[in-house]
């Protein structure tokens with residue numbers, strides 16, 4: 001006897017997760033194919049980008065199979081009163097994916113700006129704080145979860161500062177081709193990353209939208225932040241001499 005009713009994805013959510021799995025896997029193959037069309041010195045960005053979409057395909061395979069989650073007690077509003085006795089499916093595998101892939105996305109981006117290693121590592125440290133506090137907050141049932149939301153959002157602001165302000169000053173010094181690619185990919189990334197806390201607030205945070213809607217929200221964000229970002233970055237690198245980045 002289990003006293004809770006579970007709020008989970010349905011077959012529609014699962015089908016959508018399978019579709020995203022296919023997009024991530026196809027992008028991985030495309031990025032590896034593109035790597036064979038460029039000189040060895042240019043391949044590192046293809047390998048980093050392919051590693052990102054490969055990791056995402058495994059995470060999406062897991063969620064499509066309705067695995068990699070744990071039930072967390074939630075309340076919600078019905079007829080102006082709080083209803084208890086429900087659990088929501090929280091996909092912790094999402095955070096394992098992000099823990100691996102968001103540092104690689106930052107590496108792609110900040111190597112393109114020619115940023116020094118200590119600053120790249122410090123930005124990745126802030127990113128690890130953001131993902132881990134987001135995970136802990138998602139797994140906490142009480143309203144303490146919003147404390148973790150604040151920690152993660154403050155870390156995201158530090159990341160945004162290092163990308164937009166510090167990154168831009170480095171990329172500017174490397175000429176207009178580097179600067180244009182970094183600018184487009186950097187603005188794209190930071191704009192998208194600030195939408196993730198909204199998805200979290202409506203899903204893991206406030207239990208406002210159903211797990212199927214969560215699947216669509218995060219799925220679209222992840223496609224824009226991984227394969228679409230990757231394609232934009234790699235197209236930009238076709239005109240960049242790796243030597244001026246110190247690579």
Ligand code: RET
Pocket residue numbers: 098101102105130131133134135149152153156193194196197200221222223225226
């Ligand atoms: C969390 C928790 C709530 C507060 C903030 C968050 C930020 C998450 C971000 C995730 C980015 C993921 C990407 C995945 C790649 O596909 C953890 C949701 C600020 C920015 C880019």
